[in-house]
Amino acid sequence: MAKSATASEAKTATKTGGKTSRTRLDDETAQQQILSAADRLFYERGVQAVGMDAIRDAAGVSLKRLYQLFPSKEHLIEAYLRHRDALWQSMLDEHVDARTDPRERILAVFDFLRDWSSQPDYRGCAFIRTFNELRATSPHIAEMATHHKDGFRAELVELAREAGADAPEQLADQLILLSEGAITRCAMAGSSAPATRAREAAAAILDATLN
Amino acid sequence: MAKSATASEAKTATKTGGKTSRTRLDDETAQQQILSAADRLFYERGVQAVGMDAIRDAAGVSLKRLYQLFPSKEHLIEAYLRHRDALWQSMLDEHVDARTDPRERILAVFDFLRDWSSQPDYRGCAFIRTFNELRATSPHIAEMATHHKDGFRAELVELAREAGADAPEQLADQLILLSEGAITRCAMAGSSAPATRAREAAAAILDATLN
């Protein structure tokens, strides 16, 4: 529909006095706008369903510039996943670090999932979705997705260890199942209720596991 | 359906005499071959990554015939999901009905997931993957996927009820999280170990929930 509004962002008025001359965006700004547009579109529709033209329109840059900064769509998808990884880390840490009690810190993971899945543009896990879309055609990107999950698992193992679990890896693996389940169910059901259920189940598992 | 006794319908490949002439497949056989090929390719690579040409090649039928039996790719995807739904139901029921103890019947769900995810061509849940691929472009197919999940939930609620759970729906929702988590993790990790972890976690939840 009306995507002219986004296109008008193409050239920002520079700080040069009253004259709003159309000047070239510096690389950093252009990169941010492209990444922001790619993140929004890739996450909403999936990487395969979004063309480079759509990203150019949403970012307000020329195709030439887009390819200067990201030499191929695969490069852009990689940047998208790196961006999502950083976003995920910061959101998760924010919730976990707000607590000090080890048991509460574990449950904070599920508070994070509840908050995250409550956002209207929530579409589940970008890594799982990209993995499923590209595992057959792009092993490198598939490996980025598994690497992200490895990081999440490591964080859960650490939290389980801090909580004094006898078998922190086993506990972490069980908590991962609840997390992944919640992430997926919230996306399909369009509700954050599964995250709440996951928190309850996690609490039950912690009760049964921690002494 | 109407089985008109026209001779043209039944032109199966019978080797009349020494000549092994390639004769037309009857509709039923052609439909099965197409569906089998579509199932294999769609499930392995995802629906978007598989073209109609690839399905024609794998099924060994002409494009003309393919479109006679399935008027569009969307029709074929629908048939694929219906086929997967039946497959899932039969595999699940086979495991659950092998047990009589209500608690064991619940845990049989996770035995099924372990067996299923051990298959070399295992690629996770076709419904979640198709939902994620097409939710933005094909609401009807997305709804088929959610409908499948509703059916699975109903089955778990029934099993929880038979096991005498005080809150069968809540228990079912927690078990769904473990199931979905296991389905996804097994696919990404390329291992059935997450299904085993899910069974352990489910047992812990049942211990805490059932009296």
Place this chain on the structure above:
DNA sequence: GACATCGGAGAACGAACGTTCTCCAAAGAC
């Protein structure tokens, strides 16, 4: 035999995609 019908193989078509190229106006150097 002649004639009509059917369907397979694959070309063809229009759209969409990832990527590259052309044209030209604007900015900077002298």
Place this chain on the structure above:
DNA sequence: GTCTTTGGAGAACGTTCGTTCTCCGATGTC
């Protein structure tokens, strides 16, 4: 001023995809 450089807008290119169409040999009927 002129010359050079830059990069934006978008056309163009080559491929792929979903879908349709053409050709032609094989078959059924008389």
